[in-house]
Amino acid sequence: WEARYGYSRAIVAGEACYVAGTTDAGPDGQSAHPGDPAGQARAVLAIIGAALAEAGFSLADVVRTRMYVTDASHVAAVGAVHGEVFADVRPAATAIVVAGLIHPSLLVEIEVDAVRAI
Helix, strand or coil: CHHHHCCCCEEEECCEEEEEEECCECCCCCECCCCCHHHHHHHHHHHHHHHHHHCCCCHHHEEEEEEEECCHHHHHHHHHHHHHHCCCCCCEEEEEECCCCCCCCCCEEEEEEEECCC
C-alpha cells in the first residue's frame, strides 16, 4: 500500500512518530478478519506496534489514537480491544463512524501519534 499510494506507514519527526491509518488488509486489499471488528482491531494494533518498533517507539509511547469504524455498532468491540492494548497507557482517543473504507471487508482503520518519553 505504501509504495502504491506514495505514503509511509510511520514517520518520525523529532521525538514524535505518526502512524498512518492502518487496516488489516492483505496484499489483495481485503480484510484478514472479515466480519470481525475486534479481530481487525487486534490485527491493526499489532501492525501499528510493529511499525512503531521499527521506528524506535512502542505502544507505550502512544499519546493519541483515532479509530475509524464503518458502523456505530462496532465501536464497543473496537473500543474494548483498544482498552486491552492501552489499559496502562490511556492515550487521548477518538472513535469516528465513516461511510466506508477502501474495501467493503474492512471495518476498522486506526491511526496513532506517539511521543518518545524523555
